[in-house]
Amino acid sequence: MRNLDPFPTRIDLVRADNVLEVEWEDGATTQFEGARLRWACPCAECRGEAGQPGRLEGQAELDRDELQLSDVTLVGQYALQIAFASGHATGIYTFRYLRSLATQTTP
Numbered sequence: 001m002r003n004l005d006p007f008p009t010r011i012d013l014v015r016a017d018n019v020l021e022v023e024w025e026d027g028a029t030t031q032f033e034g035a036r037l038r039w040a041c042p043c044a045e046c047r048g049e050a051g052q053p054g055r056l057e058g059q060a061e062l063d064r065d066e067l068q069l070s071d072v073t074l075v076g077q078y079a080l081q082i083a084f085a086s087g088h089a090t091g092i093y094t095f096r097y098l099r100s101l102a103t104q105t106t107p
Contacts, residue, residue, distance in 0.1 A: 005078070005095055005096050006024050006025070006026070006095050006096060006099040007024065007025045007077075007095055008022045008023060008024055008025070008095060009023050009024065009025050010022070010023035011023075011072060011080065013071070013072045015069065015070075018034040018068055018069055019031050019032065019033055019034070020032045020034075020037060020069060020072060020082070022098060024099065028102075030098075030099070030102040032098070032101065032102070034067045034069040034084070035062075035067040036101065037069070037082055037093070037101075038062060038066055038067050038084055038088075039056065039062075040093075040101055041056070041082075041088070041090075041091035042091050042092065042093060042097060043091040043092070044090075045088075045090060046091065063086065064085075065084065065085040065086040066084055066085075066086045066088065067084065068084060068086075069082065069083075069085075070083045070085045071083040071089070075092055078094055078095060079092045079093055079094040079095060079097075080092075080093050080095075080098065
């Protein structure tokens with residue numbers, strides 16, 4: 001049975017433009033700006049856990065280093081771990097989540 005989750009065939013971090021480019025197996029290409037990815041960080045620190053609000057809740061803006069992409073690492077065959085210049089790197093962005101971000105409007 002074929003896995004229906006989207007799968008990238010190319011991942012490129014363009015630091016000079018602060019953009020993550022992903023080419024998908026269906027031929028689609030998506031670009032994610034650092035700010036978009038930072039505000040969408042799915043980690044417990046940012047989103048909250050155990051009934052507690054996350055760090056991003058109530059924030060209107062973030063410092064520049066919080067929005068600057070610094071590294072991207074493959075996590076198994078299902079996700080990317082994205083690091084920012086601030087040192088924040090706990091968000092695990094599944095391929096399905098990344099693909100869904102490409103169809104949403106930027107906050």
